[in-house]
Amino acid sequence: MRTWLFVTFLAMAGASGSVAQDAKTPAAPNAAKQESSCILCHKQLDGPALEPTKHLDDIHMQRGLSCHDCHGGDPTKGGDEDPSAAHDERKGWKEKPTRLQVPLFCARCHGDAAYMKTFNPQIRVDQLSEYRTSVHGQRNAKGDSRTAVCIDCHGVHGIRAIKDPRSKVHPTQVADTCARCHSDPELMARYGLETNQATAYKTSVHARAIYEKGDLSAPTCNDCHGSHGAAPPGVATVAQVCGSCHSREGSLYRETEGKKPGLNLSPAIQCVTCHDNHAVHRPTDEMLGIGSKSVCTNCHGPEDKQFKSAEGMGRAIQGLSARLAEANDMLDRAERAGVEINADRFALRAGQNHLVEARVLVHAFDEERFMAAVHEGMGSAETALTAGERAFSELRRRRMGLTVSLVVIAAVIGGLVLKVREIERDKNA
């Protein structure tokens, strides 16, 4: 028991204000309390009993809380004469909580709005109630001690602020933290869950944004599944989950719900039908159409009307993309050759905007609207190409002009040289 004396005071798992206050909320923080007999004694112990003393940079410690604020007891007693004196039950000493007790244990403080306000007026205090809506929380409430509780994600001691890159719940760490359980085949087998989510996620465009570009706004596990309320998306449709970031695509898709025959897909498989769930890869124009990389042909066969639409739409968007790339290349080459084409890039940018618009409009499953955007984009691409051709024609004219000028200048120089020679020859003669 003593080995876990300093176990489980947690920061981020929480409780609602209605949580049963079975233990007193700690008094206001006081940095002076850090020097306690708990640390002095446990430093002399071995094994797990020593572990809590190694994490003195825990966020709770930094905010002035100490061992007894979570575990009770008397930090002024103890020492060599009577080590057990600190574990005074009259002073609220308790054994470490069981895994089933952990959420309530943490919620003593994290569900107390008045108390938490003394640290941060904006901090959330609804973690426990959210947790109770999650699969983890529901199983915990039913007595399943294997499901995740606060300490599984946040750690026991050595808890750090979410913004701290060393925190287990920092965006760069979340996938690995979830994977500790969700990639464990033995544990997941009990719940009939697959274990490939983290591996698949790490190949996704979202993971590349976080790990390669350092873009912390890119989604990781908890952005789609929720953090304390972690569950498979429990909203009405998956489109609403993806649509929380990809808002235009989401709203276009939702506009079609119930209006397009064949689009009334199960709420759980809408976006993921084409984009996958964890292994969301960067979408390409080849996903549209009937080619080998098409996702349309996963559902639609040649006998479908939609197959023909996909073929036409795929050809159109790939054609626009290629034409814009050609125009961009041409303007780049003209610019490198020294022709000022900044103003002509407006047409190219307009075309690129239409391309983006067309890509987004795919989610409306409206061929007419899609084709209108592609058509406008093609118009802009042709304008940019014409500008590029004009730039190259200008370049040719400049070089021709330069050649003629240099010939004239060379002739004048030759004439002057001859004149100088003539004058100086006459003089010498």
Next chain:
Amino acid sequence: MTTRERLAAVQEWVEVRVGISQLIEMGREKKVPLHRHSFWYYMGGMTLFLFGIQVGTGILLLLYYRPSSGEAFESVQFLMTRVPFGWLIRSIHSWSANLLVFVLFLHMFSAFFLKAFRKPRELTWLTGAVLLALMMGFGFSGYLLPWNTLAFFATQVGTEVAGRVPVVGEFALRLLRGGDQVTGATLTRFYGIHVAILPALTTVILGAHLLFVQKHGMSVPPQVEADAERAGKPLGSYPFLPNFLLRDAIGWCAALGVLAGLAALFPWELGEKADPFASAPAGIRPEWYFGWMFQTLKMLPPHILGFEGEVLGILAITLGFIIWFAVPFLDRTPRPGNRVTRAFAVGGWLALLYMAVATAMVYWPQ
């Protein structure tokens, strides 16, 4: 009356009033010394020719340029894309400005090493040094006028350096910027400086410089004079008109060819429009002729003997310019073997070497 007779009458009319034949005669009588260093005499004429190109192309640019932060970039863009030969005029103006400063450096250093500043040409040297400062002022003020990103941030850095000068720095900074920051007010101010104040000053100083050159003629290096004396042979010479002028014209035509090639093959870039709220782009650097000063300030440590390194650097550069201006009064009797003369020659070569290395470092890939 035949056409020939009409032309002769017009010539006679002009001759009576202007006296062109007297000017031509003066040119024929003016002699240019002929010796192994005569080549450097062409640098002055070349500088004047390039300055003439600057004036001509500058006037043409004025017809389209609009000096406000909202319109400057667009007006230059319009000029380069829609006005016939607008790109050529702007490119020649920009390239010629750089060639002008380069040739001016050659002219000044050749005058320095050939001791052309010695009595009675002290004022020729001083007016020349002022002209160099004015040309650098043209470069600095003209750089901002297209109002592109690079120019905007380079001007910000450049004016900040001026602001670091002890005592007068803050005043100088506000005077240059027309406020605390580089804004549209700075652009309008730089425009006024570039097209009115500097040209007016240059006209006066250049007039004086040419007058002094005309009065005292070309300087012959002391070593050449001594050699000629030792050999007992008088130095050769040829008339300014037509020999020297025709040779000058060959150089001008060659410069025109170089300018045409540079303008056609490497047109001066316009870049992106300045955005005062954007962060400064990487690799900001001034025009190359300010590069050695920029690099000097960059290399200095933050503090030297308790003083700010940058301030000490600015003071050292200022002192260098003062010494440069005062050369005719410090090296008063330059002749071969004179210790002061030798010290100045060595100092000049070291200064040139330092400027070349520091400038190269600005462009050296990091």
